[in-house]
Amino acid sequence: MxxxxxxxxxxxxxxxxxxxxxxxxxxxxxxxxxxxxxxxxxxxxxxxxxxxxxxxxxxxxxxxxxxxxxxxTLPLPDFSADAVIALGAVVEVEAAGGNRRTRYFIGPRAGGLELEFDGQSILVLTPQSPLGRQLVGRRAGESIQAVGRGRPAALQIVAVR
Missing domain, CATH: 1.10.287 (Helix Hairpins)
Known part of the structure; x- marks a missing residue:
């Protein structure tokens, strides 16, 4: 990508x-x-x-x-395997049980914008959004708790690009 x-x-x-x-x-x-x-x-x-x-x-x-x-004008840094999630990162997370992966782009604005890119759905998150706040500063392999449909859901950060 x-x-x-x-x-x-x-x-x-x-x-x-x-x-x-x-x-x-x-x-x-x-x-x-x-x-x-x-x-x-x-x-x-x-x-x-x-x-x-x-x-x-x-x-x-x-x-x-x-x-x-x-x-x-957004710089797009390359993130190594152990990089910390920051602005410009593409983050792939997986729900507990491994049944569904979601891709996010950490951007400066336009949070909630969803687009199809290279056959994948990507959702833009800002660092100010609840999920963006949890992801920024984390690394691949870490887990977060996201609230979805009223109850917490465990998400595993699979990749950071």
Whole structure:
């Protein structure tokens, strides 16, 4: 797995998200300034609500732009077999019983982004997320307790790349 290609795939996903957010912001802005949104009486707040929505959508778009820039400049260190998990790591964990492996990419933002890469599903985690906090600083071979569906689950860190 070439991590620079994974980073490029994350940037592409974020660019698609930016296009969606920019489109939503433009629609909300058009709604806010539309003649049809003009207040009919002093209690009519439709245009004000549309303006708030446009501002929120623009902020979301700006946040995605920031995420894209962070990923474009993110260093991708090579992790040896005994490396400590940090930003830029691809981490593979296995649930107790060995019946299911999950792959995570530790990234600076965009936690929760899931993508298919090289035929594998990879979920982006941030170091600030509950699972990310448990993984950062650990090594392959260690175990963690993750809360899933209301009960703790033992996870074994299988590989760090």
């Amino acid at each position: 070439k991590k620079s290609d994974l980073r490029d795939a994350i940037v592409r996903e974020l660019q698609q998200e930016l296009a969606r957010q920019a489109g939503a912001a433009a629609m909300a802005r058009d709604e806010a300034i539309s003649e049809e949104s003009r207040a009919e009486n002093k209690w009519d707040t439709h245009s004000q609500e549309a303006a708030y929505l446009a501002e929120g959508q623009a902020r979301l778009a700006a946040d995605v732009v920031g995420s894209i820039e962070l990923y474009r």
